[in-house]
Amino acid sequence: MHSDERRLHPFSLLFALGTGAGRFLLPGLLVLFAARRGEWDQWQMWISILIVPYAVASLLKYLTFRYQFRPDELVIRSGMIFHNERHIPYERIHNIATVRNILHRLLGVADVRLETAGGQEPEARIQVLGMDAVEEMRRRVFSERRMAAAAAGADGAGDASDTVPGAEMEPAGTTLVAMSPWDLALFGLVDNRGGVVVAAALGIFFEMSWQFGFTDRWGFAPTRLLVPFFDRSVDMLPGSGVVAAVLAGLVGLFAVLRVLSMGWAFVNLYGFRLSLVGRDLSCVHGLFTRIATSIPLHRVQVVVVRERPLHRLLGCVEVKVETAGGGSVGEGEQQRKASQQWLAPLLPKERLAAFLSVVEPGLDLDALPWEPVDPRASVRILKREMIGAALIPLALVYYIRWWAIPLFLVLLVSGWLQSRHQPERMGYATPAGFVAWRSGWLWRKISIARASKIQSVAVSESPFDRRYAMAGVTVDTAGAGSSVHRIRIPFLDRARALDLAAALAGRAEATEFRW
Amino acid sequence: METNSTGLPAAPPGPESEPVPAAPPVLAGPRLPVADSVADGVERPVDPRAILLNRMVTAIVAASILSGELFALLIVAVSARPPLWVLGLASAGWLATLGLFLWLVVVWPTLHHRHQAYRVGAGRIEIRSGVFWRRIVSVPRSRIQHIDVAQGPIQRHLGLAKLILHTAGTDNAQVELDGLAHETALRIRDHLVSGGPDDAL
Numbered sequence: 001m002h003s004d005e006r007r008l009h010p011f012s013l014l015f016a017l018g019t020g021a022g023r024f025l026l027p028g029l030l031v032l033f034a035a036r037r038g039e040w041d042q043w044q045m046w047i048s049i050l051i052v053p054y055a056v057a058s059l060l061k062y063l064t065f066r067y068q069f070r071p072d073e074l075v076i077r078s079g080m081i082f083h084n085e086r087h088i089p090y091e092r093i094h095n096i097a098t099v100r101n102i103l104h105r106l107l108g109v110a111d112v113r114l115e116t117a118g119g120q121e122p123e124a125r126i127q128v129l130g131m132d133a134v135e136e137m138r139r140r141v142f143s144e145r146r147m148a149a150a151a152a153g154a155d156g157a158g159d160a161s162d163t164v165p166g167a168e169m170e171p172a173g174t175t176l177v178a179m180s181p182w183d184l185a186l187f188g189l190v191d192n193r194g195g196v197v198v199a200a201a202l203g204i205f206f207e208m209s210w211q212f213g214f215t216d217r218w219g220f221a222p223t224r225l226l227v228p229f230f231d232r233s234v235d236m237l238p239g240s241g242v243v244a245a246v247l248a249g250l251v252g253l254f255a256v257l258r259v260l261s262m263g264w265a266f267v268n269l270y271g272f273r274l275s276l277v278g279r280d281l282s283c284v285h286g287l288f289t290r291i292a293t294s295i296p297l298h299r300v301q302v303v304v305v306r307e308r309p310l311h312r313l314l315g316c317v318e319v320k321v322e323t324a325g326g327g328s329v330g331e332g333e334q335q336r337k338a339s340q341q342w343l344a345p346l347l348p349k350e351r352l353a354a355f356l357s358v359v360e361p362g363l364d365l366d367a368l369p370w371e372p373v374d375p376r377a378s379v380r381i382l383k384r385e386m387i388g389a390a391l392i393p394l395a396l397v398y399y400i401r402w403w404a405i406p407l408f409l410v411l412l413v414s415g416w417l418q419s420r421h422q423p424e425r426m427g428y429a430t431p432a433g434f435v436a437w438r439s440g441w442l443w444r445k446i447s448i449a450r451a452s453k454i455q456s457v458a459v460s461e462s463p464f465d466r467r468y469a470m471a472g473v474t475v476d477t478a479g480a481g482s483s484v485h486r487i488r489i490p491f492l493d494r495a496r497a498l499d500l501a502a503a504l505a506g507r508a509e510a511t512e513f514r515w
Numbered sequence: 516m517e518t519n520s521t522g523l524p525a526a527p528p529g530p531e532s533e534p535v536p537a538a539p540p541v542l543a544g545p546r547l548p549v550a551d552s553v554a555d556g557v558e559r560p561v562d563p564r565a566i567l568l569n570r571m572v573t574a575i576v577a578a579s580i581l582s583g584e585l586f587a588l589l590i591v592a593v594s595a596r597p598p599l600w601v602l603g604l605a606s607a608g609w610l611a612t613l614g615l616f617l618w619l620v621v622v623w624p625t626l627h628h629r630h631q632a633y634r635v636g637a638g639r640i641e642i643r644s645g646v647f648w649r650r651i652v653s654v655p656r657s658r659i660q661h662i663d664v665a666q667g668p669i670q671r672h673l674g675l676a677k678l679i680l681h682t683a684g685t686d687n688a689q690v691e692l693d694g695l696a697h698e699t700a701l702r703i704r705d706h707l708v709s710g711g712p713d714d715a716l
């Protein structure tokens with residue numbers, strides 16, 4: 001029972017111009033226009049000659065794209081000269097993500113990405129489909145997937161699911177997290193994405209200032225702009241000029257960064273809504289570009305809960321998830337797509353335990369049997385901090401001169417405080433089926449992973465560890481590339497470390513891992 | 516906690532304590548008996564010829580670096596005619612590099628070999644390595660995505676091989692064990708690959 005072959009939405013042509021080689025088509029046309037007026041160089045002619053066939057080829061690829069629903073798989077065909085046929089079994093499709101920027105939304109289309117299970121499974125990006133075609137795809141793929149799963153029997157995800165074979169529509173799902181604009185403003189305040197915005201802006205500024213010659217004699221653009229500004233502000237402030245100006249500058253910088261951060265949050269996370277649909281987490285967010293993805297619960301590798309000092313002030317936490325899985329034909333497993341996504345950018349702390357028990361069924365955050373690290377950890381942390389307190393001012397003394405002494409004192413005090421408080425906040429827990437690790441005094445983090453997601457366990461001893469007969473245990477998981485908090489448990493008594501590693505490896509052995 | 520002489524705890528009784536069945540006779544080629552000799556949970560060092568391998572590789576690297584340095588030194592001495600103290604300093608540097616490589620060729624391989632061991636149990640493999648920064652990595656059998664047995668030219672000449680375990684992890688996406696005898700590496704691979712009912716893939 002094959003369906004008819006479907007084509008891309010007609011507007012795909014428009015979007016093809018915006019991506020990849022299509023990007024060269026418009027500038028190429030502009031160059032040709034310039035050529036008419038006689039203002040062109042040799043190289044521009046060559047580039048326009050070379051680009052046009054390339055652009056035409058990629059346009060043809062979009063024009064010849066077609067897909068078809070077969071009983072067990074989706075078949076995608078593309079290409080006129082070089083034919084490509086891709087078969088994607090429905091049961092391998094774990095996620096149909098849509099990305100819609102303003103143009104997509106105006107025209108009622110979406111950029112669709114099919115994400116698949118790990119291994120050498122193909123995936124596909126379809127640009128663009130109309131929203132009704134997207135709905136049809138979702139309906140067909142997920143109902144087939146559910147039927148196949150029901151036929152094959154329950155999988156090892158660990159909870160009873162309410163799959164309805166042959167259901168036409170997706171169930172509505174329960175909303176877990178919904179962020180209002182006020183929540184987003186708070187998030188922006190806490191998170192400090194302003195740095196990202198400023199870095200991007202600085203990059204653009206540097207580029208443009210090189211173009212227009214707006215640099216000082218060392219080629220450093222911002223000073224030409226900032227120094228007069230600084231001078232003027234020093235004049236404006238009464239009294240002791242420079243110090244006040246520096247302080248005001250810092251406060252101003254802080255404020256500007258936080259405002260930018262709130263803007264970033266507003267644009268990227270507007271309307272953030274996380275819901276549980278069957279056994280998938282469905283996440284929608286974005287103001288101009290709307291992104292809709294779904295994360296099957298069993299693809300969650302590690303859940304990371306973060307609590308900055310500002311979070312504690314507001315009584316909130318941030319929950320992120322590390323997922324992995326999905327790859328393309330020909331890629332090695334090192335390039336397997338891994339991502340860190342927000343489950344809850346800002347969540348009231350009292351709701352955390354309930355939230356986690358939904359995301360990781362079987363986890364009871366409040367009842368975790370936390371075990372502390374070895375008490376000698378505080379001595380070791382103190383030593384480490386003292387060395388840092390001695391060396392860092394020494395290294396910087398050329399630049400900051402006598403300011404090195406207060407710096408040294410500050411580092412000394414902070415090091416002592418850290419050695420007192422950090423070991424109290426460090427702990428690990430190994431309840432049935434999970435491993436958890438928490439650390440951090442002011443910036444607190446908790447990482448939780450299922451035993452079935454443990455890939456390997458390592459016990460490591462540095463020469464310093466050996467002096468104290470201590471060791472550290474590292475739990476390796478998939479997709480932890482840019483993790484903020486890897487499960488690395490230091491400062492354990494050596495025998496305990498070996499026991500813990502053996503226990504965790506044993507649990508990993510006893511469980512099945514699937515992407 | 517009972518430990519054997521190498522410091523690793525005695526192999527805990529695994530979830531399956533019955534002996535691992537021999538691999539099914541599907542593949543062509545001689546299949547050596549797997550279970551008893553390899554997966555017995557006993558920790559053993561890698562092949563002693565690994566020391567020779569290490570020495571040979573380091574010697575080759577040392578020879579090329581040292582000769583390059585000497586060549587550069589001679590060219591500078593002849594063409595630029597620097598003062599004597601600069602020549603003395605440069606020669607001292609070259610001698611220091613020579614000393615370092617001598618240590619790396621003579622002392623380091625035995626030291627490294629002494630701290631390298633592996634243990635294959637019923638459901639996992641543990642690899643111990645490192646002299647100053649020591650590590651013991653445990654990889655459950657069900658988490659191994661695939662296994663490579665690799666041989667460079669010197670390893671082929673000495674009859675050694677390197678076992679590379681690929682996992683889905685990030686830091687330990689690849690776990691390597693170098694200096695195994697070739698047949699041992701093949702046997703370990705066959706044992707780890709031949710699946711039980713709890714295999715993931």
